[in-house]
Amino acid sequence: MSNKNVLWVDADTLAKDLSGKTYIVTGANSGVGLETTRQLVKQGAHVVMACRRPEAGKEAAKTFGELRGSYAVMRCDLADLDSVRKFVADFLGKYNHLEGLMCNAGAVIMGNDVQYTKDGFEMTMGVNYFGHFLLVELLLDILKQSAPARIGLLSSVVHAGSPKNRYEVHLDDMEFKSRKYSAFAAYGEAKVATVQYALELADRLKGTGVTTASIHPGWARSNFGGGGAMMKIMRVVMLPFRNSMTNSNEESAQTSLHVLISDDAPKHSGAYFSQHSVLYRDKECRPGGWPMQSPNPHARDLAAAKALVQRSYQKVGYRP
Numbered sequence: 001m002s003n004k005n006v007l008w009v010d011a012d013t014l015a016k017d018l019s020g021k022t023y024i025v026t027g028a029n030s031g032v033g034l035e036t037t038r039q040l041v042k043q044g045a046h047v048v049m050a051c052r053r054p055e056a057g058k059e060a061a062k063t064f065g066e067l068r069g070s071y072a073v074m075r076c077d078l079a080d081l082d083s084v085r086k087f088v089a090d091f092l093g094k095y096n097h098l099e100g101l102m103c104n105a106g107a108v109i110m111g112n113d114v115q116y117t118k119d120g121f122e123m124t125m126g127v128n129y130f131g132h133f134l135l136v137e138l139l140l141d142i143l144k145q146s147a148p149a150r151i152g153l154l155s156s157v158v159h160a161g162s163p164k165n166r167y168e169v170h171l172d173d174m175e176f177k178s179r180k181y182s183a184f185a186a187y188g189e190a191k192v193a194t195v196q197y198a199l200e201l202a203d204r205l206k207g208t209g210v211t212t213a214s215i216h217p218g219w220a221r222s223n224f225g226g227g228g229a230m231m232k233i234m235r236v237v238m239l240p241f242r243n244s245m246t247n248s249n250e251e252s253a254q255t256s257l258h259v260l261i262s263d264d265a266p267k268h269s270g271a272y273f274s275q276h277s278v279l280y281r282d283k284e285c286r287p288g289g290w291p292m293q294s295p296n297p298h299a300r301d302l303a304a305a306k307a308l309v310q311r312s313y314q315k316v317g318y319r320p
């Protein structure tokens with residue numbers, strides 16, 4: 001049974017003919033990314049499923065059956081910048097247009113010990129933010145050539161923190177080398193970076209026909225949080241409240257689909273689009289909104305976003 005608070009994309013938008021359009025969805029083999037991909041393919045699009053484990057992407061795509069559109073699975077490990085560069089080179093070798101990029105993949109690395117990617121990023125920040133940062137920057141030219149085109153970036157309501165503790169990106173120590181590591185803070189900061197990046201991109205891309213958005217998908221009953229273990233426990237705990245509090249992956253894909261295919265989303269480039277969040281302790285976040293204002297002032301700070309992007313160019317070793 002559907003949750004009455006869920007924001008749904010309208011039927012006309014979900015019936016649009018997307019044939020001839022190409023999209024990339026990262027993390028397309030699971031959860032929100034899989035359901036986003038399924039709907040795009042259903043509407044006739046071609047979707048490149050950018051997956052860390054291509055075999056998992058191919059397995060997941062078997063469930064598409066006879067849908068109208070098409071898909072291809074390509075490897076992209078966001079914890080490895082060489083893999084991101086190779087993905088883009090392979091993509092540009094095969095495709096000459098790209099109407100939408102959904103930076104959906106994400107991970108939270110649980111535990112008390114900080115882990116690093118091979119490029120030296122704290123793992124949660126590396127997968128959620130830096131891998132996508134390089135991916136977007138390397139695809140900006142083809143997106144501009146294909147305009148109108150859209151970029152969606154999966155954040156989380158967690159980026160808001162609480163009224164007493166709003167997460168912010170620590171540009172001086174994004175790797176947790178001089179402060180105590182916290183898995184939750186790492187995730188919250190990565191998702192602030194994501195909201196800021198959408199804001200900065202929108203400013204930079206004004207007049208190009210490429211628009212952006214950051215997204216909170218809702219409470220997805222996905223594999224998120226460590227091979228599904230955490231979500232399995234949460235699902236049991238939440239069982240009595242299930243119909244009023246939790247979303248299916250299909251419901252949680254609605255915000256991404258709104259951002260990629262609705263007529264309205266491009267009018268709000270750079271904005272934060274959120275599914276409802278009835279569980280969240282910060283009351284401002286609970287109703288969600290397409291778009292809504294993030295209650296976190298750091299996430300709305302364009303100067304901080306520009307500083308983040310300049311630092312990110314240095315860190316990934318790329319500048320357009």
Ligand SMILES: NC(=O)c1ccc[n+]([C@@H]2O[C@H](COP(=O)([O-])OP(=O)(O)OC[C@H]3O[C@@H](n4cnc5c(N)ncnc54)[C@H](OP(=O)(O)O)[C@@H]3O)[C@@H](O)[C@H]2O)c1
Nearest residue numbers: 027030031032052077078079105106156219220222223224
């Ligand atoms: N679940 C929620 O309630 C919730 C709430 C707020 C925000 N979000 C955000 O929503 C997005 C989708 O999450 P989900 O709930 O659909 O979780 P999910 O089912 O766990 O899917 C996450 C996807 O990200 C991929 N991924 C993880 N590490 C990667 C890497 N290094 N390189 C490339 N891909 C990688 C996973 O691939 P593998 O299968 O190979 O691991 C998987 O395809 C994430 O950005 C998450 O932060 C989720």
